[in-house]
Amino acid sequence: xxxxxxxxxxxxxxxxxxxxxxxxxxxxxxxxxxxxxxxxxxxxxxxxxxxxxxxxxxxxxxxxxxxxxxxxxxxxxxxxxxxxxxxxxxxxxxxxxxxxxxxxxxxxxxxxxxxxxxxxxxxxxxxxxxxxxxxxxxxxxxxxxxxxxxxxxxxx
Numbered sequence: 283x284x285x286x287x288x289x290x291x292x293x294x295x296x297x298x299x300x301x302x303x304x305x306x307x308x309x310x311x312x313x314x315x316x317x318x319x320x321x322x323x324x325x326x327x328x329x330x331x332x333x334x335x336x337x338x339x340x341x342x343x344x345x346x347x348x349x350x351x352x353x354x355x356x357x358x359x360x361x362x363x364x365x366x367x368x369x370x371x372x373x374x375x376x377x378x379x380x381x382x383x384x385x386x387x388x389x390x391x392x393x394x395x396x397x398x399x400x401x402x403x404x405x406x407x408x409x410x411x412x413x414x415x416x417x418x419x420x421x422x423x424x425x426x427x428x429x430x431x432x433x434x435x436x437x438x
Contacts, residue, residue: 318355320410320430322422329355329410331434342411343370353412359436361405368396374414378422379406384431386424389417408434 320327332338332354342354358364366377372394379387379402390400391414402409403424408431417423 317352318430318433320355320428322420322426322428325420325422326351327410327412327428328352331355331357333357333434333436341366341371342373342375344372346372348373348413353410353416355431355434356409356411357431357434357436358407358409361407363402363404364406364409365399365401366390366392366409366411367399368392368394371395375411376414376417378410378412378417378428379403380408380410380428380431381405382407384408384428386422386426386428388424389422391415391418407431 316330317328318331320329328349328351330352332341333356338356338358341356342348356364356366361382364379368375371392374394375392376389377392377400378389381387381404387406388403392398392400408428410428410431
């Protein structure tokens with residue numbers, strides 16, 4: 283917010299007020315609201331963050347599609363053997379379970395509207411859901427790191 287008490291001082295010093303307001307009004311690089319940018323090698327992902335019990339429970343239910351290179355990053359409070367299912371989920375999804383450093387533990391393919399359990403092979407801090415087949419189509423496998431997950435934290 284513009285501090286009006288600075289205006290006379292800036293005028294005395296000869297600073298154009300419009301230029302100062304423009305500089306002060308600039309912010310950090312644009313980031314879409316609610317999205318976290320992740321990278322797997324050369325692949326960029328825009329991930330919605332599910333970091334509360336409510337958002338993790340809702341997940342991608344009832345969605346009919348996902349935009350290109352969009353997914354959902356689930357952030358868990360503690361690493362544990364996390365499991366996912368597809369109740370009320372209308373599109374096929376792939377899920378990559380990751381450890382606390384963002385390294386992929388395992389990837390599972392999940393079919394719509396099923397209650398089959400798809401679980402991490404070891405304790406996972408994160409899970410990234412993408413459209414079905416997304417990881418396989420790009421040659422992404424267990425052991426690869428996903429950069430940017432450390433920008434998300436779990437809520438309670």
